[in-house]
Amino acid sequence: MSQYFSFKGQVFIFGLMFGMLSTAYSQEEFGAEFKVKAAPVKKKEVKAKEIKEKDVKVSKADYNAIKNYVITDIGENKYEVPKGEEKDPEKLAKRDQDFGVVKTASGAAKVSYRDAAYVDGDKVRVYLNYVIVEPEVLLNGEAQGFDITLQKGVNRIDFEAINEGYAAPNTAEFKIFDDKGNLITANQWNIAQGYKATIVIEKE
Template sequence: MNQYLSFKGQIFILGLMFGVLSSAYSQQEFGGDLKVKAAPVKKKEVKEAKIKEVKFSNEDFNKIKSYEVQGLDKNEYKVPEKEDYDAEKLAKRDQDLGVVKTGSGTAKVRYRDAAYVDGDKVRVYLNYVIIEPEVLLSGEDQGFDITLQKGLNRIDFEAINEGFAAPNTADFKIYDDKGEVISSNQWNIAQGFKATIILEKE
């Protein structure tokens, strides 16, 4: 038994000594400390892109045709003159309110101040004859009835003044003998100018 333990003890001591010697040899081999170095990253070469230079000769440019739109009408639009936007200049001219055709035997004409009541006055003509020498426009409808003659019946509204706020303005409507509106419009005229509408009886 003692011999068996003695033999095992000898093996243990030999193994212990071998381990110590191996550890010492390993430290000397790797410089004392074990260090792991990462493998260097290989860099890929980036090739520069080649830019191709395109050259045109004069002959090439002569072959290029301009783009043309076919089938369009010529643009004849003209920019309006400044005075077309000038309310004061527009008011200083006679105003044509158009021609209205009707089969009615009579017409009822009604008008009132278009904005706020500011003292606008008008003189009314029927076929160049004064039928209302002076009318003060109010906020309520007022007017007259006429019997239409066959053919043209001309009505003129002449601005006697412009009230407190220029120009002379009014809304008006004309009704036929059935009470239907056949004309609805507005005039904006300076003092001394006329707004004219013609009723044509068919």
């Protein structure tokens, strides 16, 4: 009986050990062949979608809110680029010079003028309301001039260049004072022969 039990016990132990070895071997092979690998990341190309007018949905409320800010009628552009100002002194001198209008309540005015550069023989003719008051004046470095009684309204004074002296153009400085000796206006002319410099005094 003890021999039988001993034999069966040995078989049982042998079988148990054999099963354990088989299990260990199977797990090793399984692990070697079936390792877990991370799935590759799929790259998806993103393409920009063209948005068309029909795809844009605007509510009626939003449309009413913004329609007043949309310019629907654009007129023709008629803007013209202005021509550059003439810079050639010789060409600038060959035109009349207008010094505008000055206003005064004075009853009289004193007109004074002299050569604005070096004295070179410039001559002028002076008009008051288109009437010659000084037929020929030789400009020098000293101020000279005349007094006028101002008429109510427009009093126009023209200085006409008779010549251009030795150094063109005809150049001079003028000043106009009221009956109290206050300066009303002052400026300089640079005009070629035959052209005029004009100043208008308006008596208020």
